[in-house]
Amino acid sequence: MVPLIKLPKPAVLRLRSLTWTVNLMAYRNRNEKPPKLVLNKYNHKKVKETLVNETSGKCAYCESKVTHVYPGDIEHILPKSDFPKLTFEWNNLTFSCSVCNGHKSNYYDAQNPVLNPYSDAIYEHITSSGAMIIHMPGSVRGEITYKLLELNRxxxxxxxxxxxxxxxxxxxxxxxxxxxxxxxxxxxxxxxxxxxxxxxxxxxxxxxxxxxxxxxxx
Ligand SMILES: [Zn+2]
Incomplete structure (x- = not known):
């Protein structure tokens, strides 16, 4: 995992994310499962393109060059199941491989969230010894992040x-x-x-x- 810098929000999110969020929350507020068509609006070509550019086509967590193998996933840093209002929030989106995405799944712990490559001082939490990712002594978040994501698979x-x-x-x-x-x-x-x-x-x-x-x- 390396520190990442967010690119400007794609126009499609600037113009539509509020409407999409209102539509999605209407389902949530009625305790209804939103249809895929409403939920998956974030999966827009321009959103994906911008995320691939800002991560250089690498998984934001394991640094694999995802686009060499398959198109890759749009990943919600804070899970959309717990934070539905952040489903279309630009700062909550990144790009990852399906394996890291799958391991992270809906994990959320307010005390010890997975490291956020855009906002956390990554090097204060994790480092490496040879090919192994290890956590900095005392960093619970560093330890949870590499173990949960299985960064030493x-x-x-x-x-x-x-x-x-x-x-x-x-x-x-x-x-x-x-x-x-x-x-x-x-x-x-x-x-x-x-x-x-x-x-x-x-x-x-x-x-x-x-x-x-x-x-x-x-
Ligand atoms: Zn990965």
């Missing part, structure tokens, strides 16, 4: 490890290289891999910080 560990192996090869080559031009190319590659739009940049960035703390000069 097998295939994620495997893919993060693959990225780390490549990353360490570049670091090694960078340190050994004598030619200034080639050295600068390795450096560019290394900096590119920790860019927040790249898959699994969280563990790669932490790995680089670890080596720098041990004296790596880059």
């Amino acid at each position: 097998g295939n994620l560990i495997e893919r993060r490890e693959e990225a780390l192996v490549i990353f360490r090869k570049y670091l090694d080559a960078y340190v050994k290289e004598q030619n200034i031009y080639l050295k600068s190319l390795y450096k560019k590659e290394i900096i590119g891999m920790i860019s927040p739009d790249k898959e699994f940049s969280f563990v790669l960035k932490n790995s680089l910080s670890f080596f720098i703390s041990k004296g790596l000069n880059i």
Whole structure:
């Protein structure tokens, strides 16, 4: 998980979210199940497009490049079952993979909500050790977030490890290289891999910080 910045609200939400919310709440207030057509208005092409842009096509939780594999899900940060008024609220929407979305489901605990990549200081709650996501000592929210979302599930560990192996090869080559031009190319590659739009940049960035703390000069 990396910190994210919200893009401006898409025009369709600016123009219609209030009407959609009023319609939805009319069903809720009558204790009726809203029809899918009323509930799923958030699933608009322009909303999805903007969310994909602001997350760089990555799951907001596990950092998988979702759009490589399938279209991905629009995810409600606070669950729409508990917060129906936030169903069409731009600040409550993000983009995720179906696995993280499924694990998170309707979880909500006012004391310890899942970390919000737009508003929480992510690095105060979670960090990583190699390919594993771990929580900062004492952070209940960090611990709940990675355990609930199963951020250390097998295939994620495997893919993060693959990225780390490549990353360490570049670091090694960078340190050994004598030619200034080639050295600068390795450096560019290394900096590119920790860019927040790249898959699994969280563990790669932490790995680089670890080596720098041990004296790596880059
Ligand atoms: Zn995910």
